[in-house]
Amino acid sequence: MRSVKKPRRSVYGLSWQDIVLIAIPALVAIAVLLWFAREVVRPPPAQSLTMTAGPEGGGYAFYAEQFRTILGKNGIRLTVQTSAGPRPLESFRRLDDAAAP
Numbered sequence: 001m002r003s004v005k006k007p008r009r010s011v012y013g014l015s016w017q018d019i020v021l022i023a024i025p026a027l028v029a030i031a032v033l034l035w036f037a038r039e040v041v042r043p044p045p046a047q048s049l050t051m052t053a054g055p056e057g058g059g060y061a062f063y064a065e066q067f068r069t070i071l072g073k074n075g076i077r078l079t080v081q082t083s084a085g086p087r088p089l090e091s092f093r094r095l096d097d098a099a100a101p
Contacts, residue, residue: 048077
């Protein structure tokens, strides 16, 4: 007596082996694209910056204003905060303050 072969189970006409052979390369391709997006594609630069300069009328404030002009031409807004002169502690506090702009 001849044995009757059972039909293979399939989804939309594809066998499970076919689905696995399609899914594994597709998952690898997706993983490579995600890695590429994470490692190679970088976010755009910030559109606003804050800079601490010396007292108004000083050399650092002068250069900060020049930076503001140059960056403004490229669409980047620079906020210049003046400091009370050669006191590095004030600048360090501003760097450490998370609420500072």
